Amino acid sequence: MSMEQPPLVKSAERTVRILETLAESHDHLTLSELQQRTGFPRSSLHALMRTLVELNWVETDSARSAFGIGPHALLTGTAYLDKDPALPFAQDCLEDLRDEIGQTVHFARRDGAHVLYLATRESREADHIIPRVGRRLPAHVTALGQVLLAQLTDDEVIALLPEPLTPLTDHTITDLAKLTGELDQVRTRGWSYEREQGTLGVACVAVAVDYRIPATDAISCSMPAALAPAEVEQITEAVIKHTRKLAATLRREGIR
Amino acid sequence: MSMEQPPLVKSAERTVRILETLAESHDHLTLSELQQRTGFPRSSLHALMRTLVELNWVETDSARSAFGIGPHALLTGTAYLDKDPALPFAQDCLEDLRDEIGQTVHFARRDGAHVLYLATRESREADHIIPRVGRRLPAHVTALGQVLLAQLTDDEVIALLPEPLTPLTDHTITDLAKLTGELDQVRTRGWSYEREQGTLGVACVAVAVDYRIPATDAISCSMPAALAPAEVEQITEAVIKHTRKLAATLRREGIR
Numbered sequence: 001m002s003m004e005q006p007p008l009v010k011s012a013e014r015t016v017r018i019l020e021t022l023a024e025s026h027d028h029l030t031l032s033e034l035q036q037r038t039g040f041p042r043s044s045l046h047a048l049m050r051t052l053v054e055l056n057w058v059e060t061d062s063a064r065s066a067f068g069i070g071p072h073a074l075l076t077g078t079a080y081l082d083k084d085p086a087l088p089f090a091q092d093c094l095e096d097l098r099d100e101i102g103q104t105v106h107f108a109r110r111d112g113a114h115v116l117y118l119a120t121r122e123s124r125e126a127d128h129i130i131p132r133v134g135r136r137l138p139a140h141v142t143a144l145g146q147v148l149l150a151q152l153t154d155d156e157v158i159a160l161l162p163e164p165l166t167p168l169t170d171h172t173i174t175d176l177a178k179l180t181g182e183l184d185q186v187r188t189r190g191w192s193y194e195r196e197q198g199t200l201g202v203a204c205v206a207v208a209v210d211y212r213i214p215a216t217d218a219i220s221c222s223m224p225a226a227l228a229p230a231e232v233e234q235i236t237e238a239v240i241k242h243t244r245k246l247a248a249t250l251r252r253e254g255i256r
Numbered sequence: 257m258s259m260e261q262p263p264l265v266k267s268a269e270r271t272v273r274i275l276e277t278l279a280e281s282h283d284h285l286t287l288s289e290l291q292q293r294t295g296f297p298r299s300s301l302h303a304l305m306r307t308l309v310e311l312n313w314v315e316t317d318s319a320r321s322a323f324g325i326g327p328h329a330l331l332t333g334t335a336y337l338d339k340d341p342a343l344p345f346a347q348d349c350l351e352d353l354r355d356e357i358g359q360t361v362h363f364a365r366r367d368g369a370h371v372l373y374l375a376t377r378e379s380r381e382a383d384h385i386i387p388r389v390g391r392r393l394p395a396h397v398t399a400l401g402q403v404l405l406a407q408l409t410d411d412e413v414i415a416l417l418p419e420p421l422t423p424l425t426d427h428t429i430t431d432l433a434k435l436t437g438e439l440d441q442v443r444t445r446g447w448s449y450e451r452e453q454g455t456l457g458v459a460c461v462a463v464a465v466d467y468r469i470p471a472t473d474a475i476s477c478s479m480p481a482a483l484a485p486a487e488v489e490q491i492t493e494a495v496i497k498h499t500r501k502l503a504a505t506l507r508r509e510g511i512r
Contacts, residue, residue, distance in 0.1 A: 006303040008310060011267030016311050020328065023335035047262040054264060055272050056367070062512070069336040071367050072276065077333015078390025079279035080325040111312070111327050133389075134334030256318070 014040055014048055019073060022058065028066035077134065085255045086217065087118060090209070093219065093246040094121040101238045103223045109216050110148040113161050115139050118217075137198060140179055141168045143206035144220045147192035150183040151214035157183065171196040191236060201225050205236045207243040211250040219243040270296055270304055275329060278314065284322035333390065341511045342473065343374060346465070349475065349502040350377040357494045359479045365472050366404040369417050371395050374473075393454060396435055397424045399462035400476045403448035406439040407470035413439065427452040447492060457481050461492045463499040467506040475499040 021037050022029060031049065035042055049067060052058035059070040081087055090107040097105045098121040107119040114136045139145025140161060149157050157180060165174040173179045186192045195203040199222075206220035221239050223232070277293050278285060287305065291298055305323060308314035315326040337343055346363040353361045354377040363375040370392045395401025396417060405413050413436060421430040429435045442448045451459040455478075462476035477495050479488070 006299075006306055008307040009267050009271075009303050011265050012271040012304050012307045013311065015265075015268040015271045016308070016313050016328070016332075019332045023332040026339075028339075047265050048268050050262055051264040051268045052272070055269065057272050068339050069332060071336060071365070071372050072272070073329075074333040074336040074390045075367075075372065075392055076272075076275045076279040076325065077330040078388065080327060080330040081388075081390075083282075083284075083324050109327070111331075116327050116331065132334065132337075134330045134337075136331055 011044075011048070014038070014044065015052070018045070018048060018052065019057065019069065022067060022069050023073075028061050028068040030066050034067065081118060081133070084118070085253075086209075086211070086250055089246060089249050089253070089255070090217070090219070091119050091121075093242050093249075094119055097121075097219070097221070097238060097242040098123070100242070101221060101235050103221050103235060105239075106144065106220045106222065108142075108144045108218060108220070110139060110145065110218075111136065113139050115142055115145045115148065115218075138166060138168070140165050141172050141194070141198040142220070143192040143194045143204035144218045146179075146183060146186055146194060147206040147208050147218050147220075148215060149179075150186035150192065151208060154180045154183070168198050169196055169200050171200075173197060191240060193232075193236070196225050203227065203232070205232070205239055207239050209243055209250070210247040212256060219246065267300075267304070270294070270300065271308070274301070274304060274308065275313065275325065278323060278325050279329075284317050284324040286322045290323065337374060337389070340374065341509075342465075342467070342506055345502060345505050345509070345511070346473070346475070347375050347377075349498050349505075350375055353377075353475070353477070353494060353498040354379070356498070357477060357491050359477050359491060361495075362400065362476045362478065364398075364400045364474060364476070366395060366401065366474075367392065369395050371398055371401045371404065371474075394422060394424070396421050397428050397450070397454040398476070399448040399450045399460035400474045402435075402439060402450060403442055403462040403464050403474050403476075404471060405435075406442035406448065407464055410436045410439070424454050425452055425456050427456075429453060447496060449488075449492070452481050459483065459488070461488070461495055463495050465499055465506070466503040468512060475502065 017038055021034060031045060035045055049058060053060060056070045056072040058067050060067055094105045094107055102123060104123040105121050106117055108115040108117045116136050117133055119133060139149055158176060161176060163176055167174050173182060191205060191207045193205045201224065202222050203225040204220050204222045206218045208215035209217040209219060219239060221235050223235060273294055274290065277290060287301060291301055305314060309316060312326045312328040314323050316323055350361045350363055358379060360379040361377050362373055364371040364373045372392050373389055375389060395405050414432060417432060419432055421432065423430050429438060447461060447463045449461045457480065458478050459481040460476050460478045462474045464471035465473040465475060475495060477491050479491060
């Protein structure tokens with residue numbers, strides 16, 4: 001933090017921490033649970049919750065004893081999507097790609113050590129778990145994340161990722177040296193492939209969208225892990241072709 | 257505001273007002289523009305913006321001179337959808353309804369004088385404007401809004417809506433007395449219908465989901481305004497049938 005910068009505003013920081021804590025929790029949280037999870041003093045928390053409820057950013061259950069994210073948080077959050085100049089082009093790309101390969105396809109952006117899903121087009125026969133727009137997964141477990149981590153140097157990757165890496169399945173790469181080895185292969189061949197590292201029964205191939213260096217965005221296809229190698233190869237070629245076309249369009253449009 | 261309640265926390269209120277202001281703006285905003293739109297003092301705004309950028313709730317453009325909504329606002333906002341117990345059932349209902357009628361269908365909730373779109377399933381031949389999840393429209397211009405306003409008494413509607421009502425097209429009802437007349441018809445027949453009141457070329461029929469009184473949620477179908485009356489009638493019957501089934505399911509599941 002530079003010395004010239006003003007300090008963070010405590011109430012503002014607490015406000016977004018409360019919202020993030022509510023967002024991460026599966027259930028509504030009571031004031032005591034929020035106090036426990038945030039460590040904020042009860043009196044401060046009480047006044048902040050009243051403010052957020054009043055402004056529709058937090059809602060209470062019918063007994064007014066527990067809190068959850070409110071509708072105005074949704075309104076504001078999705079504005080991130082509305083303002084992204086690359087997204088409409090990426091959505092067109094996903095439509096074309098799904099029409100060609102018939103599998104579920106995604107457009108995502110790296111957010112630190114995670115990938116954030118910005119658009120998804122579902123396979124007609126989707127029977128596996130589909131990340132929804134606005135959801136986030138650890139970068140190291142997904143093909144999307146691996147192809148975007150491969151845009152960084154090994155030193156940058158090591159500085160970015162927590163250790164140990166959290167496993168989501170028995171196939172998740174949890175060893176950082178093994179991951180950087182995998183990223184090296186991704187750099188050489190230009191695409192990433194993971195099989196059941198994020199979700200059992202699902203494989204995924206991803207290609208970075210080359211309109212920024214390092215690339216922040218990638219396109220992926222998630223497919224049943226049981227597909228034959230020839231089918232995977234065909235899908236990979238289609239993902240490469242459509243993602244290159246998207247990158248060319250974005251550069252032509254001057255979107256950076 | 258009750259006298260027993262603590263006052264609103266000024267920095268928290270400013271934090272969410274800044275986020276809402278950024279969300280409502282089509283472009284990134286400079287500090288001066290934000291100051292103009294919010295009326296907050298520049299020093300306070302500067303410290304709040306630094307806090308929100310640091311926490312990834314706001315992002316800056318490459319020149320660091322203008323601000324927009326950041327990725328963590330998206331993450332948090334979509335948590336509102338994840339935690340809604342009615343939404344998965346409503347999504348199933350939309351799938352079935354679209355499969356039956358082949359038009360774009362929506363699930364939305366009233367948010368004061370607006371409706372907030374929580375789920376959409378697009379027609380295969382969608383060639384008209386489709387509200388996206390997390391977007392909001394004035395209640396009085398939409399069939400969804402009209403059917404939910406009809407759940408309230410005329411006095412409640414009059415207290416809720418701004419006057420004059422803002423027109424979106426030449427067909428928008430802007431006269432409150434005319435609107436309450438229309439709502440009276442909606443109450444009698446049990447569904448709402450609007451033609452080009454929100455978007456030229458588009459008509460919409462909506463039915464409230466009876467699992468809360470007054471109902472907060474509704475299902476609608478938007479369709480080309482040029483459809484023949486017999487087709488509209490068939491679509492209306494399908495929307496009624498599927499929405500009733502959804503309400504019965506929600507009540508059976510104890511979702512209130």
